[in-house]
Amino acid sequence: MKKYFQREFHYDFLLLEFIIANNLYSEKNGLESAILSYEERSEEIVIYGVKYGDRFATKLETLETEMSALLNLPLTEKIIREGIVEYHFQTVKPERLVIETSTEMEKHTNKIEINLGYGIVYSPVECPHILVSGGTGSGKSVFISYLLLEFFKRKSTVYICDPKNSDLGSLSHYLGEEKVATSPNNIARVVRLAVTEMNDRYKYMNENFKYGSNAIDHGFQPVWLIFDEMGAFQASGTDKKSKEIVNEVMNGLKQIILLGRQANVFILIAAQQMRSETLSTDLRDNLGLRIALGANSSEGYRMVFGSATPETIPPIEVKGSGLLYKQGTGKSGEYYESPYVDMQKFDFIEELKKYI
Ligand SMILES: Nc1ncnc2c1ncn2[C@@H]1O[C@H](COP(=O)(O)OP(=O)(O)O)[C@@H](O)[C@H]1O
Ligand SMILES: [Mg+2]
Known part of the structure; x- marks a missing residue:
């Protein structure tokens, strides 16, 4: 962990200057001033604005840009409470994960959680399903390849649908023709396989019911369905026959999104551009981890994050960086650098061969 700054701040002095520079005081009827205070924590500093219902109250709720500039730190969170506004700034820069060739020792793991680097640990059980969006060259394939290796380290069954037959489609050679699909008919077949597996697990768990147990207790390893270029697949539904296939597939995906978690069956959807026609907002909201790689329009971010779209978008310049949202954290999309x-x-293929 790196400190953004080695230099110690004198926060009292800074906040005083801030009040003056931003006109948060008045001398008209005696001295009136907004009240700011701060708390230094191990990895963040929190600035508090105290609201007294006076004329500074509204202004105190909208100081993120000014404060971020003052501290030269990224805002991680703003919480508006009844009497107080909290601005959280990160003082420790999270580190990007660097992927290296693995050793024999670390071949498989029983851990459910996947380290995504940059301070993010992902558990599909807590936060099922993944959405990765981003334009061409933003790093989707690199990120998915990383995840693919992590899935295999966890002895997962992986199905792949790659309607554009780009990077992932070529894996059929290693993973088997029956699990990798690029044509619409094959994609429908693979999705059916994943749905059937999910339903079989439900059936088994019902027949062998144990109160409070889940798929993992029944010994079911994770199943991951990776669906790349979702938008391109939907666009392929041009005539009656192909529309039927698209509908069937979308129906299957919907079942997995809504019912998969209990059966340890998950989906990863990648798309260049999210549209409400690509995936309804209802379904999108059921994807627990959402990542938008590369710079995007604010409308583009809104399609991925919905109400969790951050107010201010940080600059996204580094290859493989973007915004990440994880359900249940109460935070909006945050700056993130993928591994x-x-x-x-x-050598991705050499690495893959170690696990399959
Ligand atoms: N995480 C990363 N680490 C290193 N290089 C990356 C990373 N993400 C993307 N790149 C670079 O950008 C290129 C395009 O990434 P890619 O994953 O193919 O984009 P996409 O699938 O979104 O079109 C890669 O070939 C690589 O050179
Ligand atoms: Mg790609």
């Missing part, structure tokens, strides 16, 4: 892969050194 760094040195493309010259890292």
